[in-house]
Ligand SMILES: Cc1cc2nc3c(=O)[nH]c(=O)nc-3n(C[C@H](O)[C@H](O)[C@H](O)COP(=O)(O)OP(=O)(O)OC[C@H]3O[C@@H](n4cnc5c(N)ncnc54)[C@H](O)[C@@H]3O)c2cc1C
């Protein structure tokens with residue numbers, strides 16, 4: 001009697017099979033840099049609690065070329081992270097309507113950039129102005 | 131061979147089969163239903179229907195008007211009591227589908243919206259954008275999952291009926307994935323196997339529309355009725371035959387020839403109005419609109435395209451917003467298959483084979499002349515389409531008569547005598563052996579060649595316009611193909627998922643259907659509806675041919691063609707009138 | 718078919734009766750401007766090798782039968798065209814992440830069982846007789862679920878979803894989109910019955926928002942949006958149950 005013998009293909013190395021997956025893995029990897037940056041910031045706060053000398057030492061250490069490189073990479077990662085999440089955010093939100101018209105995903109994505117820009121400018125204003 | 135004991139077997143998971151399954155389950159949940167389909171139900175051809183389904187809803191509309199349109203549209207070859215039942219039950223079934231979740235398009239106030247369709251005297255076609263069949267099928271399929279008594283056998287290919295003592299007692303099927311044979315013992319069987327557009331080379335149908343049920347029933351002595359009436363849909367894409375729904379014209383689309391002229395006015399369908407007038411111009415019945423193309427083509431007023439001559443379906447004046455709302459799939463298809471934006475450019479179209487008006491003879495209750503066998507949907511001829519089906523009547527038909535078939539089969543199953551297991555085994559073994567023989571046979575014929583020869587012969591000889599000579603040639607070719615059939619050699623001799631093997635079995639059925647069509651056509655010496663002759667029989671001849679044809683299989687000889695009277699109750703035969711003189715709604 | 722050119726098509730073959738694992742075979746196929754990939758495969762079957770196995774039916778991108786991997790990307794072969802790949806070649810494989818039944822035909826039973834499990838039918842507040850006529854549903858109410866009802870069950874999204882490939886317990890994009898379709902229908906009150914399916918480990922939380930499913934969906938269903946909107950809904954559901962443990966949501 002004939003039997004079914006379906007063949008299941010292996011998944012090993014799946015994320016290399018498609019540029020979309022590689023980008024997805026990159027997006028997931030950005031979280032590592034964001035986490036490291038946060039740890040480092042926490043450490044700064046800790047030095048502030050310990051005393052002025054410790055805090056100054058931390059500030060000096062930040063100017064080390066290795067740290068500068070790290071910050072550059074972390075910034076890039078954070079931007080990529082923001083970019084990818086901005087793109088998918090409309091998928092997680094309830095559908096928005098303006099009157100009887102559905103707000104397009106694209107509009108929502110742009111709205112996030114707008115908000116991002118406004119907040120960034122405001123913070124910059126506070127930092128530079130203050 | 132494996133054995134499945136069941137109460138009701140339904141072959142076909144399209145709209146008709148699913149509606150029947152639900153009807154059996156609702157009539158009697160204790161009856162075990164086996165739903166057999168060669169494709170997973172939602173892949174069935176019903177999925178491709180675009181335009182919509184008829185059902186009287188508007189206050190100015192009436193059942194009488196739907197009745198009149200259907201009978202006149204069918205050129206009086208309709209069983210009038212059956213049409214009566216049909217029009218009285220369409221709307222009910224549309225509402226039932228709505229309750230089950232079908233996303234019908236709505237008016238602003240939340241009421242059902244309806245559109246115009248060819249040959250209908252007012253708007254009465256329910257639609258779900260231009261994916262009506264898709265939504266009907268998925269609604270029925272998903273709803274059917276609610277009923278525990280319905281057992282699906284997806285991708286099981288029905289090979290034969292089991293007939294013992296003049297009674298249908300089950301079927302033989304092949305499980306596609308394994309090639310294993312199954313015998314289903316049942317006290318009632320419903321065929322809902324769909325149409326047979328694949329008899330022709332250029333058609334709007336899916337690959338599965340090979341007329342299997344018709345072929346199987348025919349071989350068991352069941353009559354195929356009115357097979358000469360094959361509908362050409364006037365607006366299909368050249369080459370592929372993909373359909374541009376009549377809904378395009380229902381929404382106001384124009385048909386123009388190469389001079390940009392709305393030529394239908396020259397064929398008794400005028401006057402020319404800017405917006406759709408029921409039963410006139412582009413909203414004429416399909417037979418007349420397709421025939422007009424043929425004349426335009428002969429007179430050189432069609433456009434040349436790489437895939438054949440065509441006219442233009444012009445939707446530009448409807449505007450992009452309306453096109454995207456009402457005809458989104460048409461926009462998508464035009465873009466994918468032609469690289470055309472219908473809001474910017476006209477779509478080239480030409481007629482292609484679309485629908486088999488005829489089919490397995492049944493009475494008004496879907497019973498065939500073989501006890502225990504019922505038939506519904508496009509594979510059947512219950513008597514409502516006559517010589518020309520009106521668009522949107524067949525989606526309504528599959529649910530109205532699918533339900534009837536389910537209820538009747540449930541009743542028959544409860545009343546049926548016990549099954550003779552020994553005799554059914556014997557019958558089933560015989561069908562299995564002949565199928566296995568096809569697999570093993572040696573020869574010099576290639577499957578695809580036989581298929582192509584059959585299809586070309588039918589297009590050339592039994593097309594939009596016919597003559598005795600052409601039809602005779604077609605018949606001769608079909609007999610030759612039938613001879614060659616026993617010399618087909620398959621590349622694939624294995625059992626598991628052998629689609630080449632199943633295709634050759636299908637071709638056998640399709641070939642029988644083609645023969646029934648060609649011989650029925652040859653012997654109808656008149657012109658009526660979709661059967662138009664050029665050889666001295668250009669007129670309708672009620673005196674001799676207000677009759678259904680009945681094709682019966684004869685061993686090793688062409689089918690025998692018989693005739694049967696048409697039951698006329700309220701509407702005596704008259705001239706079909708379209709265009710400005712046509713009856714409109716409210717009479 | 719007005720033939721202009723030839724293209725090489727490499728096909729993954731597997732026969733359950735004879736092969737221990739799949740392997741590739743190459744065919745040369747003539748094609749014209751309008752030849753679809755499906756027609757290319759049909760040419761092979763008709764003329765070169767009748768044993769090549771694949772599913773197809775409608776030829777118009779609506780029945781959902783003909784999904785395959787074309788050069789690694791899930792696609793409907795009836796609406797992809799050979800000219801798009803010329804002068805390169807094509808590699809056609811069965812849909813990824815699904816078991817191969819034979820050659821290009823995959824086993825669809827897992828999806829069919831999942832579809833059945835989500836109660837994909839209207840659960841009305843109270844039963845309404847057909848004679849009472851249709852429910853009222855405004856175009857705006859219809860719009861809330863319509864996109865999700867357009868799923869043709871082609872399974873391209875399953876072939877796109879690595880989470881499903883890694884663990885086929887995951888309900889997956891299309892089944893969740895259809896679940897959301899019924900939950901969002903104004904005629905349906907079955908949401909409470911379906912929430913346990915959404916909340917389960919195999920429900921929305923198995924999704925890590927790769928997002929490729931929506932990218933490959935040929936019908937604009939955007940299953941990723943259904944899954945991720947339901948993460949929010951699932952969280953709220955959890956929260957409310959947490960607030961009112963003996964709440965009515967059971
Ligand atoms: C492109 C197109 C558009 C259309 N648009 C409209 C429209 O707008 N309005 C309208 O009213 N009508 C329309 N029609 C006609 C209408 O769609 C069909 O007549 C109707 O859907 C047929 O339904 P059915 O259930 O009889 O068969 P189908 O849906 O064709 O189903 C047949 C079933 O039988 C099964 N089957 C067949 N043979 C076997 C076998 N040997 N073993 C096992 N199973 C088998 C198949 O698997 C399938 O499940 C359209 C048709 C086409 C081609």
Ligand code: SF4
Pocket residue numbers: 867868869870871872873874875890891894930933934935936937938939940
């Ligand atoms: S969601 Fe899209 S890709 Fe997934 S099965 Fe449905 S139609 Fe196909």
Ligand code: FES
Pocket residue numbers: 773774775776777778779780781782783784793794795796
């Ligand atoms: S053949 Fe139906 S979707 Fe491609």
